[in-house]
Amino acid sequence: MGFISADALQNLHKYAYKGVDKSPLSKYVLNPFWTWFVTLWPLWVAPNTITLSGLSIVFLNFATLLWYDPTYLADKGGVVMPNWVYFSCSIGLFLYQSFDAIDGKQARRTGMAGPLGEMFDHGCDAMNTTLEVIMASQALNLGRSWWTVASQIATLANFYLTTWEEYHTGELYLGVFSGPVEGILIIIAIYAISGVYGPSFWDTGMLTFLRLTNVPLINQLPDLPLNDAFMTTAAFGVAYNLQASYRNVRRAMLAAGKPTVQPLLLLLPFVVSAGIQVFWLVHPHYNDSALINSALFVPFLCAWGLQFAHQVGRMILAHVTSTPFPVWDWMWVWSLACAIDANLPLLADRAPIIQTSEANRAMLVYLTLAISFGAYGRFCTLVINDITNFMGIACFTVRKKDKDGNWQGSVPHSEEKKAS
Structure with a gap:
């Protein structure tokens, strides 16, 4: 223990x-x-093992995409991937969901x-978010473009909003149309359509497609184009989610007798972090090159x-x-220094x-990718270590059976179906 304070533990x-x-x-x-699918899993399989298995499938999809399109050009650069790759991404995302x-x-x-x-669960979701942005943007034939950057910002903003809302309201709220449900199904459909017609299909004009x-x-x-129309529609979705999340937060703040405007200030950390990344990307084309147009675009997005x-x-x-909402992130200093260095011709x-x-x-x-991976890996390791030690549990191991044949801490086997 040590990363998480004793009071926080x-x-x-x-x-709950x-x-x-x-x-x-x-x-x-x-x-x-x-409810039916979970019954196929033995009771000795830990929940976190299931979560990690889903993320591992996405990692495999991501590795497959980069194997066939290592420079992230899709059809725009003459790289034509086998159709089965997109179908595998569709199946993989469905399994992850x-x-x-x-x-x-x-x-x-x-x-x-x-x-x-x-x-x-949320940690795996956070990593999956960027991977799906990269793969879905490739399937939409957006490739290295500002549309892909916009997709990254919009998708991360939705995730941040949901987490920000849960912090203030105490519950995870998914509306009639939400990213984890309908949003994922739409991306699954995009992969499947690209598997049938290829990514260039999405360059078709919307009026042409509708005749x-x-x-x-x-x-x-x-x-x-259909891909541009899809991205434009997604922008309205982000705006709607912003006001919906704030409405829920405002209601919770009023019920608790707390200020309703102050939570909005806690959206600024996302604005700052995203702004720094975009600042690095918009640097002048020194030596006729730009980060967004290079093969470094994918590792940049991963970092x-x-x-x-x-x-x-x-x-x-x-x-x-x-505990208090985290505001400062030391990685801002590193990323900002990199962005300033790239923009010295302008500054x-x-x-x-x-x-x-x-x-x-x-x-x-x-190096930024390695540092980002190390920082997040260290965070995950320390948090898991502190929580498992404090609560007397293991991350990937289910508690043992008691003398009556039931899993310790679980409901009896006769109640298993009800619990699931």
């Missing part, structure tokens, strides 16, 4: 998961499937429900995603331990100090 006993899911699709279609949905059910079956599962190019008045509208996972991981830890009319060549910039980007 005591607060773990007060934690609360969730609301308003999705009819989840209630009437997916949840019955998940299913595994992510049943880990909580398995936790209740085995008596392992608690704050560690909450931390582990409206000869309809008077309508044909005067811009024939926006960004790991820093984000660390950021929201600390938010979730603050939630389960009832000081001089060449960058480090990023003077593609080789130097590659070294810096991969």
Whole structure:
């Protein structure tokens, strides 16, 4: 112990998961499937093992994509991947969603429900978020573009909003249309469509696709590509989620007699972190090269995603331990220094100090990736170690059976179906 304070560890006993899911699709279609699916898993399989298995499938999908398209160009650069890769991404994401949905059910079956599962579940979700942005943007034929950057910002913003809302309200709220349910199913469909028609399908104009190019008045509208139209619609979704999350937070603050505007200030850490990353990307084209147009774009996004996972991981830890909301992140200093170095031609009319060549910039980007991985890995290791030691549990091991043949801390086997 040592990373989490003694008082914060005591607060773990007060934690209880609360969730609301308003999705009819989840209630009437997916949840019955998940309730059946969890019964296929033996009681000796730990919930966190299921969660990690789902993330491992996504890692495999990601590795496969980079194997066939290592420079992240998709059809735009003449790289044509086998169709089965997109189908595997579709199946992989469906399995990830299913595994992510049943880990909580398995936790209740085995008596392992608690704050560690909450931390582990959200941590895997945070890493999956960036990986799916990269893969989905490739499937949409966006590749190295500002649309992919916008997708990263929008997706991370949704995740941050959900975590911010849960911290202030004490419950995870999923509306009639939410990212973890309908949003994931849409991405699954995108992968499947790209598997049938290829990523170039998404460059088709929306009016052309709908056969409206000869309809008077309508044909005067811009024939926006399907991928651009999808991204534009997603932007409105982020705006809607922002006001919906704040409405829930405001209601909770009023009920508790607390200020309703102050929570909005805690959205600034995300704005600052995203702003620093974009600042690095928009640097002048020194030596006729730009980070967003290079093969370093994917490792850059991965480093960004790991820093984000660390950021929201600390938010979730603050939630389960009832400690103050984390505001400062030391990785900002490193990323800002890199961004300033890249922008020296604009800021000081001089060449960058480090990023003077593609080789130097590659070294810096991969070093940033390594530091981001190390920081997040250290956080996960220390938090898991503190919680497991304090609560007397193991991360990937289910508690032993008692003398009556039941798992310690779980419901009796006769109640297993009810609990699941």
